[in-house]
Amino acid sequence: MSTTATTAGADNQVAAVGGGADAAATGGSTAPGRTQMQIVVVGHVDHGKSTVVGRLLADTNSLPQGKLEAVRRECERTGKPFEYAFLLDALSDEQDQGITIDTARCFFKTASRDYIIIDAPGHIEFLKNMISGAARAEAAALIIDAKEGVRENSRRHGYILSMLGIRQVVVCVNKMDLVGHDEGHFNRIETEYRAFLQGIGAVSPKQFIPVSAISGDNLSIRSAKMDWYQGPTLLETLDGFAKAPGKSEASFRMPVQAVYKFTNAGDDRRIIAGRIEAGRVKVGDKVIFSPSNKSTTVKSIEGFNIAPRTEIDAGWSTGFTLSEEIYVTRGELMSHAGRAPQVSTRLRANVIWLGRRPFVQGRDYKLKLHTVATSVRIHKLLKVIDASEIDGQLGKDHVGRHDVADVVLETRNPVAFDLIGDSEATGRFVIVDGYDVAGGGIITAAESDEQDDLRAEARRRDFNWVKGAVSAAERAEQQGHRAALVMFVGKSGTGKHRYARALEKALFDQQRSVYMLDGSNVLLGVDQDLVWVDANQAELVRRFGEVAHLLLDAGLLVVSTTNAIGLGDFGAVQALIPHAPSLVIEVDPGGASTQSCDLRIRGTESEADVIAQIVDLLTKRQILAAAAPQNAR
Amino acid sequence: MNYLDQLEQQSVYILREAFRHFERLCMLWSIGKDSTVLLWLARKAFFGHVPFPLVHIDTSYKLPEMIAYRDRLAMEYRLTMVVGQDEEAIRAGRTFPATQHLPDGHPDKLSRVDCCGILKRDTLKATLQGTRPRKRLNLDTGKYEPDADLLPYHGVIVGARADEEGSRSKERYFSPRDKNNAWDVGDQPPEFWNQFKTDFAPGTHVRIHPLLDWTEVNIWEYIKRENIPTVSLYYDQGTGTRYRSLGCGPCQAPIQSTARNVDEILVELRSGKLKDVAERSGRLQDGKHGLEELRREGYM
Numbered sequence: 016m017s018t019t020a021t022t023a024g025a026d027n028q029v030a031a032v033g034g035g036a037d038a039a040a041t042g043g044s045t046a047p048g049r050t051q052m053q054i055v056v057v058g059h060v061d062h063g064k065s066t067v068v069g070r071l072l073a074d075t076n077s078l079p080q081g082k083l084e085a086v087r088r089e090c091e092r093t094g095k096p097f098e099y100a101f102l103l104d105a106l107s108d109e110q111d112q113g114i115t116i117d118t119a120r121c122f123f124k125t126a127s128r129d130y131i132i133i134d135a136p137g138h139i140e141f142l143k144n145m146i147s148g149a150a151r152a153e154a155a156a157l158i159i160d161a162k163e164g165v166r167e168n169s170r171r172h173g174y175i176l177s178m179l180g181i182r183q184v185v186v187c188v189n190k191m192d193l194v195g196h197d198e199g200h201f202n203r204i205e206t207e208y209r210a211f212l213q214g215i216g217a218v219s220p221k222q223f224i225p226v227s228a229i230s231g232d233n234l235s236i237r238s239a240k241m242d243w244y245q246g247p248t249l250l251e252t253l254d255g256f257a258k259a260p261g262k263s264e265a266s267f268r269m270p271v272q273a274v275y276k277f278t279n280a281g282d283d284r285r286i287i288a289g290r291i292e293a294g295r296v297k298v299g300d301k302v303i304f305s306p307s308n309k310s311t312t313v314k315s316i317e318g319f320n321i322a323p324r325t326e327i328d329a330g331w332s333t334g335f336t337l338s339e340e341i342y343v344t345r346g347e348l349m350s351h352a353g354r355a356p357q358v359s360t361r362l363r364a365n366v367i368w369l370g371r372r373p374f375v376q377g378r379d380y381k382l383k384l385h386t387v388a389t390s391v392r393i394h395k396l397l398k399v400i401d402a403s404e405i406d407g408q409l410g411k412d413h414v415g416r417h418d419v420a421d422v423v424l425e426t427r428n429p430v431a432f433d434l435i436g437d438s439e440a441t442g443r444f445v446i447v448d449g450y451d452v453a454g455g456g457i458i459t460a461a462e463s464d465e466q467d468d469l470r471a472e473a474r475r476r477d478f479n480w481v482k483g484a485v486s487a488a489e490r491a492e493q494q495g496h497r498a499a500l501v502m503f504v505g506k507s508g509t510g511k512h513r514y515a516r517a518l519e520k521a522l523f524d525q526q527r528s529v530y531m532l533d534g535s536n537v538l539l540g541v542d543q544d545l546v547w548v549d550a551n552q553a554e555l556v557r558r559f560g561e562v563a564h565l566l567l568d569a570g571l572l573v574v575s576t577t578n579a580i581g582l583g584d585f586g587a588v589q590a591l592i593p594h595a596p597s598l599v600i601e602v603d604p605g606g607a608s609t610q611s612c613d614l615r616i617r618g619t620e621s622e623a624d625v626i627a628q629i630v631d632l633l634t635k636r637q638i639l640a641a642a643a644p645q646n647a648r
Numbered sequence: 649m650n651y652l653d654q655l656e657q658q659s660v661y662i663l664r665e666a667f668r669h670f671e672r673l674c675m676l677w678s679i680g681k682d683s684t685v686l687l688w689l690a691r692k693a694f695f696g697h698v699p700f701p702l703v704h705i706d707t708s709y710k711l712p713e714m715i716a717y718r719d720r721l722a723m724e725y726r727l728t729m730v731v732g733q734d735e736e737a738i739r740a741g742r743t744f745p746a747t748q749h750l751p752d753g754h755p756d757k758l759s760r761v762d763c764c765g766i767l768k769r770d771t772l773k774a775t776l777q778g779t780r781p782r783k784r785l786n787l788d789t790g791k792y793e794p795d796a797d798l799l800p801y802h803g804v805i806v807g808a809r810a811d812e813e814g815s816r817s818k819e820r821y822f823s824p825r826d827k828n829n830a831w832d833v834g835d836q837p838p839e840f841w842n843q844f845k846t847d848f849a850p851g852t853h854v855r856i857h858p859l860l861d862w863t864e865v866n867i868w869e870y871i872k873r874e875n876i877p878t879v880s881l882y883y884d885q886g887t888g889t890r891y892r893s894l895g896c897g898p899c900q901a902p903i904q905s906t907a908r909n910v911d912e913i914l915v916e917l918r919s920g921k922l923k924d925v926a927e928r929s930g931r932l933q934d935g936k937h938g939l940e941e942l943r944r945e946g947y948m
């Protein structure tokens with residue numbers, strides 16, 4: 016035990032009531048009025064993580080009765096020098112024998128709160144585990160060996176903590192006994208490490224502490240050997256960390272996780288379910304869904320075995336019924352109208368890559384962002400960095416394993432999100448390569464894409480739209496189908512028009528409310544003022560999209576072709592009708608097109624055959640016939 | 649929002665993700681306190697409904713109170729209740745209790761662990777894969793009937809907790825297993841920001857662990873708070889003994905305890921006589937190897 020201990024940290028220990036396994040046995044059950052904090056201890060291998068943890072457990076009296084003595088005796092018997100790190104091994108042996116408690120997560124208590132230490136391995140091989148563990152932490156202690164100095168994983172872990180959003184980081188410069196408890200040495204490490212983090216754009220730690228984990232100096236007890244250090248001990252620093260402020264005061268965000276309609280036992284509630292990631296919402300609030308721009312008000316807050324409530328806030332996995340039955344799906348982001356999230360197909364992000372195969376340009380990956388899953392590619396690779404090096408910029412054209420990168424990503428469909436600084440849970444994502452999560456990232460900026468202006472126009476329009484007396488759901492119910500756009504695309508002379516007309520007729524004969532919107536007719540009327548001037552293609556497209564929007568708002572199935580507007584502009588039309596599903600049917604005689612579409616035909620198929628396939632698609636997408644009940648998943 | 653709320657809300661989120669991503673999803677229900685809490689959390693997640701089957705592996709040696717309780721709740725909650733059993737082995741007497749009379753060293757004599765391997769592990773595997781007929785409770789008649797559904801389950805929700813097994817950093821909420829139920833501890837996909845492993849190769853299936861962050865104490869605290877019905881075997885009924893964890897009659901010894909209700913159990917766990925005693929210490933087959941996997945699967 017340390018002989019240099021003063022009593023400065025003593026009051027940290029008094030709360031370790033009962034000693035023994037108490038802290039462990041009741042782990043996770045925090046007495047009323049006490050708070051709990053999950054922390055992670057990281058750092059380069061052998062810099063002293065286990066020693067720090069063992070010491071904290073011992074000094075706060077959080078070990079099972081007699082454990083410390085038993086390990087000391089065992090060391091004496093075998094002639095091994097005692098190590099605090101052995102305490103963790105001893106605990107985990109017990110675990111294996113099923114005797115006690117939870118060693119994967121050690122518990123200790125101070126006067127102010129209960130701590131759970133999440134196990135996060137330091138070895139680079141285990142970076143996946145380190146990230147999985149650290150992502151759950153609210154605060155972190157990063158250990159740097161004073162003698163060895165800043166090493167690869169000191170840097171990498173520092174960067175990762177910042178990226179994971181862990182803002183409360185304390186750095187322990189450990190093994191100060193090996194450098195003569197020298198202040199200058201400590202200061203040099205602090206300066207070097209802060210400069211590194213700053214250079215890489217990571218958040219700077221809150222506190223640097225010179226410690227000697229072996230003797231416990233400046234962990235729970237103030238060191239007499241380093242009186243030049245006036246700052247707090249490790250325990251004081253941890254106790255000084257604030258619980259993450261509740262997210263309830265931020266802008267309301269709830270990613271739609273599912274829409275449930277469980278009809279058994281006469282339940283007719285249609286519930287929009289999800290977890291509120293930020294903010295709060297009340298019954299009666301007007302809410303919007305992005306990217307579809309649909310809006311309505313909250314009718315009720317649902318739950319099982321809970322007291323009825325009229326308001327709910329961040330953290331709750333809840334569900335709402337809405338005053339109007341709007342059709343929304345998983346992946347949309349629910350918010351208040353005045354404080355809507357960003358919507359785009361392009362986002363700038365910092366990505367860390369963990370996959371065995373590199374992250375490369377030109378390949379499709381899956382992006383999982385809150386409850387969205389969509390296809391994504393690298394649009395621009397701005398910078399690839401080795402986060403373990405001081406000047407780690409790599410001139411690479413791909414992102415290798417354990418590299419980090421500054422990229423612009425492009426999603427196939429527009430997604431709703433926030434910047435990481437505005438809302439954490441909706442500002443970060445993972446990337447799936449094949450079957451596995453292979454990377455993670457935080458969104459640093461929204462990049463504009465070609466459709467930005469039109470999307471903004473649509474949002475302005477939709478958020479202020481004056482609704483008629485008949486809702487979209489009521490129309491759908493009466494007609495037996497929802498509104499949708501079926502667009503035939505492809506080169507001219509491939510038969511788009513012929514198929515479109517046949518589809519209109521066939522749907523009409525099936526009693527559907529259908530209308531063939533021919534672009535030429537829009538030119539003849541709505542665009543009259545433009546055709547004689549030097550026609551502005553973008554404005555023609557915009558007008559076409561707005562006309563389509565009106566027809567869709569009327570609840571129609573709209574059939575059209577790109578003859579008049581040109582193929583490249585369909586994305587623009589889609590940006591103007593975010594609330595209606597659209598099917599793209601490509602007529603491609605050559606069969607070589609790589610355009611993304613919902614159905615590709617050659618142009619030689621019979622009309623009846625093509626119509627049958629389209630009707631099938633419309634039914635699968637629950638546009639036809641399935642007016643109200645949705646897939647419960 | 650208190651700590652128990654946080655645990656509950658995370659579990660609910662996980663259950664909804666599981667339901668979203670697996671067409672062929674089931675939940676294992678051992679009738680014990682953990683999986684019963686899990687069942688309750690499912691009703692939380694799905695607003696009173698349980699939209700997937702509950703699978704119970706019946707060794708035929710379960711304490712009768714457990715089976716009665718199972719069927720009572722199944723009827724009351726209108727559960728899709730599926731039961732798997734190795735009727736063949738039971739009929740042929742290939743079990744630990746049925747071979748006890750044989751002399752030691754007899755080739756047919758089975759240990760407790762052998763018996764678990766047959767009646768629990770193998771039966772569980774066959775039931776999940778659909779290679780052995782299942783029975784399903786008919787909610788109109790209250791009787792079990794052959795289950796017409798023989799498709800395998802790809803997502804299996806289990807009540808494993810981190811405090812009863814290995815390192816939490818190695819376990820995941822969504823944990824992929826290959827065809828042989830094998831779990832590659834060394835090379836698990838990362839899991840962070842609540843983005844789970846929901847893409848998987850054909851042939852693999854995924855174990856889902858909504859209770860990973862809960863401790864035994866949390867489970868009882870929650871049972872108390874929510875007033876969840878539990879089997880009477882957990883409580884002392886005047887004999888001075890009770891069960892701390894539930895299994896098969898011949899292999900499950902009650903513990904000495906006079907705790908008669910949830911409050912008294914909590915006192916015992918927090919500060920009383922049980923705080924240094926392992927939860928499964930009443931299980932006679934523990935301490936042996938070969939059952940780790942079964943345990944991890946939440947099935948003991």
Ligand SMILES: Nc1nc2c(ncn2[C@@H]2O[C@H](COP(=O)(O)OP(=O)(O)O)[C@@H](O)[C@H]2O)c(=O)[nH]1
Pocket residue numbers: 058059060061062063064065066067098100137189190191192193226227228229230
């Ligand atoms: N001299 C000295 N050695 C230390 C100190 N802290 C840890 N060590 C030693 O450094 C080695 C690695 O420590 P350990 O805690 O296992 O490192 P980890 O790999 O980061 O968990 C062990 O031999 C410890 O005894 C210290 O404050 N002073």
